Amino acid sequence: MNRADFPILARQVHGHPLVYFDNAATTQKPEAVLTAMDNYYRQYNANVHRGIHRLSEEATHAYEQTRKSVRDFINAPSEKECLFVRSTTDAINLVAQSFARPRLQAGDEIVISHLEHHANIVPWQIVCEQAGAKLKIIPINDAGELCFDEYRALLNDRTRLIAIGHVSNALGTINPIEKIVEAAHARDIPVLVDGAQAAPHMNIDVQALDCDFYAFSSHKIYGPTSIGVLYGKEKWLEAMPPYQGGGDMIASVSFTEGTTYNVLPAKFEAGTPAIAEAIGLGAAIAYLQNIGLDKIQQREQALLNYATNETAKLPGFTPIGTAKEKASILSFALAGVHPHDIATILDQYGIAIRSGHHCAMPLMERLGLPATARASFSFYNTEAEIDTFIMALAKTQEFLAR
Amino acid sequence: MNDHLMMLYQEVLLDHNRQPRNYHTLDTPCQAKGHNPLCGDQVDVYVTLNDNIIEDVSFTGQGCAISTASASLMTEALKGKTVIEAKTLFTHFHTKITDDNEEAAAQNLGKLDVLTGVREFPTRVKCATLAWHTFQAAVNKENALITTE
Numbered sequence: 156m157n158r159a160d161f162p163i164l165a166r167q168v169h170g171h172p173l174v175y176f177d178n179a180a181t182t183q184k185p186e187a188v189l190t191a192m193d194n195y196y197r198q199y200n201a202n203v204h205r206g207i208h209r210l211s212e213e214a215t216h217a218y219e220q221t222r223k224s225v226r227d228f229i230n231a232p233s234e235k236e237c238l239f240v241r242s243t244t245d246a247i248n249l250v251a252q253s254f255a256r257p258r259l260q261a262g263d264e265i266v267i268s269h270l271e272h273h274a275n276i277v278p279w280q281i282v283c284e285q286a287g288a289k290l291k292i293i294p295i296n297d298a299g300e301l302c303f304d305e306y307r308a309l310l311n312d313r314t315r316l317i318a319i320g321h322v323s324n325a326l327g328t329i330n331p332i333e334k335i336v337e338a339a340h341a342r343d344i345p346v347l348v349d350g351a352q353a354a355p356h357m358n359i360d361v362q363a364l365d366c367d368f369y370a371f372s373s374h375k376i377y378g379p380t381s382i383g384v385l386y387g388k389e390k391w392l393e394a395m396p397p398y399q400g401g402g403d404m405i406a407s408v409s410f411t412e413g414t415t416y417n418v419l420p421a422k423f424e425a426g427t428p429a430i431a432e433a434i435g436l437g438a439a440i441a442y443l444q445n446i447g448l449d450k451i452q453q454r455e456q457a458l459l460n461y462a463t464n465e466t467a468k469l470p471g472f473t474p475i476g477t478a479k480e481k482a483s484i485l486s487f488a489l490a491g492v493h494p495h496d497i498a499t500i501l502d503q504y505g506i507a508i509r510s511g512h513h514c515a516m517p518l519m520e521r522l523g524l525p526a527t528a529r530a531s532f533s534f535y536n537t538e539a540e541i542d543t544f545i546m547a548l549a550k551t552q553e554f555l556a557r
Numbered sequence: 558m559n560d561h562l563m564m565l566y567q568e569v570l571l572d573h574n575r576q577p578r579n580y581h582t583l584d585t586p587c588q589a590k591g592h593n594p595l596c597g598d599q600v601d602v603y604v605t606l607n608d609n610i611i612e613d614v615s616f617t618g619q620g621c622a623i624s625t626a627s628a629s630l631m632t633e634a635l636k637g638k639t640v641i642e643a644k645t646l647f648t649h650f651h652t653k654i655t656d657d658n659e660e661a662a663a664q665n666l667g668k669l670d671v672l673t674g675v676r677e678f679p680t681r682v683k684c685a686t687l688a689w690h691t692f693q694a695a696v697n698k699e700n701a702l703i704t705t706e
Contacts, residue, residue: 499678512597
């Protein structure tokens with residue numbers, strides 16, 4: 156649905172219509188986003204927050220309008236809890252260094268899972284190293300679901316934070332965030348949710364989840380690259396020291412009286428922000444809300460079900476990750492064909508998929524695979540495209556077995 | 558299948574992928590590990606030298622069809638050559654799969670020529686050269702991990 160809103164979907168690749176199944180890596184951009192960014196640069200390009208002139212007022216207004224849209228998009232209690240950052244990765248690093256690091260003592264523990272993307276592993280490894288703390292890993296079952304009892308058993312008096320993905324980028328597993336948060340909060344342990352792969356696919360309600368931090372990226376929800384969002388509960392953000400110094404995060408600077416920091420959310424937004432990107436993100440959110448996340452989720456589940464059922468008929472096709480609750484991500488293996496060869500051959504049919512470890516090397520190790528191939532669907536994909544994909548997979552097998 | 562794919566996945570290449578030659582370990586200090594983090598390819602290369610002549614060379618590991626076949630073809634091409642000759646051959650091979658000049662294209666590299674289809678697939682050059690880089694590390698007795706990144 157809504158394919159006509161995405162100019163890029165009309166292009167050809169290697170003489171075939173583009174079939175874009177790499178949406179978990181980044182999504183395509185609707186005309187509304189392109190126009191909003193173009194208008195900013197053509198009509199009211201200016202720096203935000205300080206200029207006493209018309210263009211700066213307009214730019215500031217548009218930039219702050221997006222913060223209102225973000226608040227509404229994730230149902231945050233207030234706009235000051237919605238920080239603009241560079242990316243989900245940046246958001247997680249911010250929490251690791253400004254929230255976790257000052258609180259961690261030697262011997263303390265942080266809990267993550269075996270499903271995580273490297274961006275929700277390495278920032279914690281770094282902060283654990285700095286503080287002499289330990290990283291604990293929630294195991295998964297063979298379907299790619301978290302082992303909840305083991306998770307509960309990991310929680311103890313030394314646990315300082317849970318950092319967990321909402322949806323696995325490699326397998327599509329949807330984690331039970333409400334239950335995870337409930338168990339953590341019962342022991343007063345805060346929870347960070349990496350929502351990069353969830354935000355494009357479902358309604359996000361940070362108050363219903365009751366998580367302490369929630370991070371997501373603009374470019375995975377049909378907006379531009381280089382901007383993301385960190386939601387944090389006000390009580391934590393107020394207590395945290397700034398992450399970076401300079402620009403908007405400052406109230407006043409003095410060599411004799413000391414420097415004072417700006418109030419939330421500016422306290423965490425050092426330097427000139429990604430203004431055009433924020434405006435593009437605002438347009439992306441408006442676009443998604445206009446369609447409705449419920450409708451998007453319904454459509455994508457239909458596509459996932461169709462792909463799962465149809466690929467099951469293909470000899471040698473093995474889905475990797477068969478959780479009961481899944482977003483529209485289909486990781487797979489094809490007997491006798493390495494994922495990298497699949498990706499190269501499918502590309503010649505105009506089909507874009509991902510192959511590799513999906514920045515989740517510990518997960519690949521757990522699954523005993525060097526790599527998988529991954530098709531990830533958006534609402535703008537079609538059943539006909541899935542048919543083309545399956546036809547190309549069958550040809551790939553045939554071609555390499557000759 | 559289009560011509561580029563036919564050129565890339567030639568039957569000789571597919572045969573070396575299905576039945577890699579010299580696919581075993583060797584008890585030798587000249588060995589190295591190669592890793593292509595982009596796609597998860599891993600290769601171990603083993604070399605026995607006798608007075609700078611490559612007496613035996615073998616590999617183990619797992620990877621895509623291009624990297625497996627390239628490793629297999631490399632082991633066949635290198636046996637009996639001197640280390641210097643091997644390095645020269647790699648230079649010619651690398652030029653042939655990356656450069657677009659006629660001189661490089663005209664050079665006859667024997668069986669290695671089945672890999673020249675890689676030229677049309679720049680993202681796969683790393684797959685074709687992983688074993689070669691690893692071989693160089695092995696003869697330099699650098700037991701360190703080699704990566705293509």
